[in-house]
Amino acid sequence: xxxxxxxxxxxxxxxxxxxxxxxxxxxxxxxxxxxxxxxxxxxxxxxxxxxxxxxxxxxxxxxxxxxxxxxxxxxxxxxxxxxxxxxxxxxxxxxxxxxxxxxxxxxxxxxxxx
Amino acid sequence: xxxxxxxxxxxxxxxxxxxxxxxxxxxxxxxxxxxxxxxxxxxxxxxxxxxxxxxxxxxxxxxxxxxxxxxxxxxxxxxxxxxxxxxxxxxxxxxxxxxxxxxxxxxxxxxx
Numbered sequence: 001x002x003x004x005x006x007x008x009x010x011x012x013x014x015x016x017x018x019x020x021x022x023x024x025x026x027x028x029x030x031x032x033x034x035x036x037x038x039x040x041x042x043x044x045x046x047x048x049x050x051x052x053x054x055x056x057x058x059x060x061x062x063x064x065x066x067x068x069x070x071x072x073x074x075x076x077x078x079x080x081x082x083x084x085x086x087x088x089x090x091x092x093x094x095x096x097x098x099x100x101x102x103x104x105x106x107x108x109x110x111x112x113x114x
Numbered sequence: 115x116x117x118x119x120x121x122x123x124x125x126x127x128x129x130x131x132x133x134x135x136x137x138x139x140x141x142x143x144x145x146x147x148x149x150x151x152x153x154x155x156x157x158x159x160x161x162x163x164x165x166x167x168x169x170x171x172x173x174x175x176x177x178x179x180x181x182x183x184x185x186x187x188x189x190x191x192x193x194x195x196x197x198x199x200x201x202x203x204x205x206x207x208x209x210x211x212x213x214x215x216x217x218x219x220x221x222x223x224x225x226x
Contacts, residue, residue: 100163
């Protein structure tokens, strides 16, 4: 089991460029998430997908779009990158365990927008 | 929505001592609290979940408590080791469904 995988690991974009961050999980989880992590602010939810075919906005969705391609894959797109989107992006999937939702995270994508 | 507060100051302790990290939630009493470990350059890794009807939960050298009166969870690492040095994140449910809200995390440094 690879768990949750993300590509790329690092990316530098110029303001206004677009890119798609890819995420895949092989644990047969229904729900998947995209977070960004900034110093001192913790993980903030961008978008999530409770199940294949559905997506919903999280706390900070502006400037992003997502696609739940199938049960395994959940991509995050930046249509026109801005310096404020410089961050580390984590994808996660979840399973209900012990009365709560345990999340499994990918290794992250470090994005710099200049 | 729920908010999670963790001490932003790093906790520095000596090897062998017990580390205690604090997590406070500000709104309604959640059904559970979770703790994750995050190493530099890596994604968080789930450690423990404690439900609101459980006062204490243990896993090896880890112990978590849940005090609904104080709106607080404490995370203890006994006999700490330098390998325990990491950032520890507290999380809980955010409203309905399967979303989580995370605290900003507390950095733990264990010195030998």
